[in-house]
Amino acid sequence: xxxxxxxxxxxxxxxxxxxLTASVFLWQFGFTPMAAVIxxxxxxxxxxxxxxDPAAWGGNHAGQPVPEFVHGDxxxxxxxxxxxxxxxxxxxxxTVRHREDAPELRAVLKDQVKLNAFAEQIEYFLxxxxxxxxxxxxxxxxxxxxxxxxxxxxxxxxxxxxAADKPVWDREKFANNCAGCHTTGVDPQTKAFxxxxxxxxxxxxxxxxxxxxxTSKVLLSKKRRxxxxxxxxxxxxxxxxxxxxxxxxxxxxxxxxxxxxxxxDLVVDWARANDARLNPGDRHIWRNVRDVVVNGxxxxxxxxxxxxxxxxxxxxxxxxxxxxxSECHAADSxxxxxxxxxxxxxxxx
Ligand code: HEC
Ligand code: HEC
Ligand code: HEC
Ligand code: HEC
Ligand code: HEC
Ligand code: HEC
Numbered sequence: 001x002x003x004x005x006x007x008x009x010x011x012x013x014x015x016x017x018x019x020l021t022a023s024v025f026l027w028q029f030g031f032t033p034m035a036a037v038i039x040x041x042x043x044x045x046x047x048x049x050x051x052x053d054p055a056a057w058g059g060n061h062a063g064q065p066v067p068e069f070v071h072g073d074x075x076x077x078x079x080x081x082x083x084x085x086x087x088x089x090x091x092x093x094x095t096v097r098h099r100e101d102a103p104e105l106r107a108v109l110k111d112q113v114k115l116n117a118f119a120e121q122i123e124y125f126l127x128x129x130x131x132x133x134x135x136x137x138x139x140x141x142x143x144x145x146x147x148x149x150x151x152x153x154x155x156x157x158x159x160x161x162x163a164a165d166k167p168v169w170d171r172e173k174f175a176n177n178c179a180g181c182h183t184t185g186v187d188p189q190t191k192a193f194x195x196x197x198x199x200x201x202x203x204x205x206x207x208x209x210x211x212x213x214x215t216s217k218v219l220l221s222k223k224r225r226x227x228x229x230x231x232x233x234x235x236x237x238x239x240x241x242x243x244x245x246x247x248x249x250x251x252x253x254x255x256x257x258x259x260x261x262x263x264x265d266l267v268v269d270w271a272r273a274n275d276a277r278l279n280p281g282d283r284h285i286w287r288n289v290r291d292v293v294v295n296g297x298x299x300x301x302x303x304x305x306x307x308x309x310x311x312x313x314x315x316x317x318x319x320x321x322x323x324x325x326s327e328c329h330a331a332d333s334x335x336x337x338x339x340x341x342x343x344x345x346x347x348x349x
Contacts (some may be wrong), residue, residue, distance in 0.1 A: 014253035018205055037194055054268075054293040057229060058261035061132070062254040066185040066194060069201040070209065078212070092198040095182050096126050096135070096143075104156050105132055114164045115148065121169075122146070124196065126182055127155070131349050132344075135174065141153060141183075141192025143174040149348070177346065180252025181238040188255045203234055205258030219258055233262035236289045241282070242347045243268045251346055258333045263293060276345050279340040284327040290326070300324065 004195075061067070072093075076084045087093045099106055105125045109115060115134075124143065125137040134146040148167045150158040184202055185194035200207070204219050211218040212268040218224065226232065237256045245254040245269045254265050272278060273286040291297040305316035317334075319325075328337045343349060 049292050052054075052296045054263035055261060058233075058264075060260045060262075061257045062265040063188055064255055066187055066255060067257060069185065069199075069205075069207055070207050071201075072199045075200045075207070083309055087309065090309070090311055091129060092202070092308070094128060095198055096124055096196040096258070097128070098124055101127070104128075106131060108152070108156070108158050109134070109149050111158060112150070112161060112164060115167060118146065118148075118167055123241075126178070128152075131347075133348075139172060139192075141187070141190070141194060143179075143196075144169045144171050145174045145178070146170075151349075164171065175252055180250065181241075186252070186255070191250075200288045201258075202237075203258055204232075225303060227290050228301045229261070230259060231301045231303055232289055232292040233260060234258040236285075237262050237266075239285050239302075240266070240268060240289060241344050242272070265296070279342060280338055281328045281340045281342040282344070284324060287324055287327060 003227060051194065072087075075116075077251075094102075097105070099122065102125050105128060107120065109119055109122060118134070121136050122134045123137055126133040126135055126145070132150045132152065135143040138144040145167055146167055147163045149162045151160045153159040179181050179191060179193050181196070183193035183196045184199040184230075186192070187194075207219075208217045211221070215221040216223040219230070219234075233256075237253050237258075242251070244251055246265050246267050248254050249330055256265075258260060273283070273290040275283065275286075278286065285302075288300060288302065292301060300319070300322065304319060306313050307315060311318045324338065325334075330336075
């Protein structure tokens with residue numbers, strides 16, 4: 001059963017009215033042209049609104065081999081002008097970079113004398129907006145991660161360091177705790193990734209190359225970005241941090257393929273959506289995901305507010321006020337949004 005039917009959309013053929021004139025009964029059976037009437041449950045105070053089962057629709061690829069997917073280089077061969085021009089600066093594309101491609105982070109590393117002995121070994125950087133971590137390759141699809149991290153300021157210079165006094169490589173951590181959201185195509189058995197950074201596949205899924213004639217064949221095209229549950233699942237695969245895969249116990253999804261239902265294998269603590277201690281940056285994500293997948297409110301998804309390739313949330317200003325706005329704005333004004341710092345025990349910052 002799909003959520004549409006669950007939301008109790010009542011298709012009502014209504015008998016509109018019986019009109020009485022002086023001597024004639026005029027019967028009018030009208031099938032209202034837009035017959036979808038949203039029946040909003042107004043339950044008694046003691047009955048909370050009926051919750052959906054988030055796992056009820058669609059399928060998943062948990063435990064299966066990573067599908068063969070078309071790599072970003074190939075996509076960008078055709079999409080270089082529109083997408084390629086901004087992709088080099090997109091936080092997703094550059095979440096892991098080879099040192100040769102990150103001169104500003106090489107400079108950060110060079111300034112830290114305590115890492116002199118490690119500087120030659122460090123081959124990759126993780127992060128770049130607020131934090132940087134240091135990686136080296138450890139066999140096929142594996143990274144070793146250094147415990148040291150730099151905290152960056154707005155100019156991308158190190159304003160402070162953590163664990164710089166005793167740098168140590170950790171061989172297991174990246175595969176067990178990080179790979180699923182900072183690399184692409186992680187094999188659930190070996191935990192090896194097929195590419196570092198986030199490739200087009202993570203959001204667009206398996207792409208049929210015939211899509212150039214019919215764009216409805218590709219997920220997130222203009223013709224195929226209206227399924228709120230699909231969109232929410234695919235963004236939430238990485239953005240609901242601190243959840244666990246039921247099948248692997250790891251803190252990232254088991255072989256999620258965009259288009260899947262994330263919640264068939266991900267165990268999520270929905271109470272976090274109400275946790276007042278969480279900062280607005282994280283809480284609005286939890287709240288939006290919960291509203292869509294548990295409460296069945298499909299009126300807003302990430303994409304109403306965020307444009308991934310244009311890398312902006314400017315569109316959010318045009319939405320009518322709804323409760324989610326209060327995560328970041330005072331009840332009576334949109335000026336001066338509440339300041340916040342995003343935090344995550346999982347990502348170690
Ligand atoms: C469940 C997915 C997930 C896992 C697992 C994960 N991360 Fe993250 N990480 C994210 C997301 C999403 C963000 C961006 C959050 C934001 O800015 O709101 C992020 C951001 C970061 C950042 C900040 C980048 C910046 O400059 O702002 C660092 C550093 C980071 N992660 C390191 C790690 C490390 C190290 C691990 C493993 C120990 C890890 N992450 C595991 C999803 C994950
Ligand atoms: C983090 C998720 C994500 C990744 C990774 C991603 N995309 Fe997208 N893509 C989107 C979303 C969401 C949209 C819908 C419009 C938007 O938000 O920019 C989109 C839209 C598009 C469009 C249609 C643009 C339009 O005019 O509407 C193209 C083409 C595209 N992506 C190509 C790519 C290519 C090529 C890559 C890899 C280099 C890629 N995408 C990686 C999320 C992603
Ligand atoms: C052989 C060339 C080619 C390759 C390779 C290719 N595309 Fe496309 N793609 C096109 C053409 C042509 C269109 C239709 C015109 C347009 O919108 O750019 C299109 C349209 C799209 C759209 C929808 C744009 C819209 O207007 O709605 C998306 C999303 C997209 N491609 C993503 C990808 C992704 C992701 C990959 C790699 C997995 C990829 N494409 C590989 C040629 C290609
Ligand atoms: C495969 C994991 C993954 C997926 C899927 C994903 N994200 Fe992200 N997202 C990240 C990570 C990791 C970062 C932070 C990267 C960094 O700073 O190194 C991030 C950063 C962001 C940011 C902050 C960008 C900035 O420059 O400040 C936004 C906004 C965002 N993601 C929205 C989305 C939306 C919307 C979707 C769904 C269309 C999505 N993401 C899908 C992992 C993911
Ligand atoms: C009602 C609009 C709205 C919705 C819905 C929404 N966001 Fe946001 N989000 C914002 C605004 C506004 C910001 C703050 C401005 C900015 O950073 O661009 C933000 C910030 C973020 C950040 C950046 C945190 C940081 O500072 O590193 C991430 C990541 C993010 N959103 C992801 C998501 C994801 C994933 C979804 C869907 C599950 C989502 N958002 C739903 C409006 C929204
Ligand atoms: C995650 C935090 C976040 C959420 C949720 C959020 N906003 Fe914002 N909003 C911001 C930030 C940050 C700014 C300033 C920068 C910008 O525009 O991205 C802002 C700016 C605005 C502005 C421009 C204010 C001015 O000074 O001109 C308007 C209007 C606005 N938001 C409306 C909304 C509405 C309506 C909603 C709910 C649908 C909402 N916001 C939800 C963070 C948020």
